Amino acid sequence: MTGAGSGLVGIVLVSHSAPVAEAVAELARGLAVGGPDAPMAPVAAAGGTADGGLGTSAERILAAAREVDRGAGVALLADLGSSVLTVKALLADDELPPGSRLVDAPFLEGAVAAMVAASAGVPLPAVESAAAEAYAYRKA
Numbered sequence: 001m002t003g004a005g006s007g008l009v010g011i012v013l014v015s016h017s018a019p020v021a022e023a024v025a026e027l028a029r030g031l032a033v034g035g036p037d038a039p040m041a042p043v044a045a046a047g048g049t050a051d052g053g054l055g056t057s058a059e060r061i062l063a064a065a066r067e068v069d070r071g072a073g074v075a076l077l078a079d080l081g082s083s084v085l086t087v088k089a090l091l092a093d094d095e096l097p098p099g100s101r102l103v104d105a106p107f108l109e110g111a112v113a114a115m116v117a118a119s120a121g122v123p124l125p126a127v128e129s130a131a132a133e134a135y136a137y138r139k140a
Helices: 018-032 058-068 082-092 107-119 124-136
Strands: 010-015 043-047 074-078 100-102
Touching: 010 018, 010 058, 010 082, 010 107, 018 043, 018 107, 043 058, 058 074, 058 082, 074 082, 074 107, 074 124, 082 100, 107 124
Parallel strands: 010 043, 010 074, 074 100
Antiparallel strands: none
């Protein structure tokens, strides 16, 4: 699912689980909304395999990245293991939209921070920085 926001950085959430990716996308959307007229960055979930199993699908990641690409860059956040490796391989093979980056950030907290920043209209480096800052937030 995408938001409306032309010119905003797109966000792709890559997880081994489709329900996890969708749930994190829904939470990020919900926390990023600043009101009925606020722009919302486009976000897409790329979770699980094409047959609905646990795993990572390069095709799902590519489709999600193309779906959210508005020309301002695409921030990809991945949960672990092969999701990270698949995004890295797609970047190395230059298959993702121009300006795509794998963001080193915690999956949930980073996704929310990235979504809030992207919805504010900041450029990709600032979205990446906001997501990465989630590593520094201490809960106790």
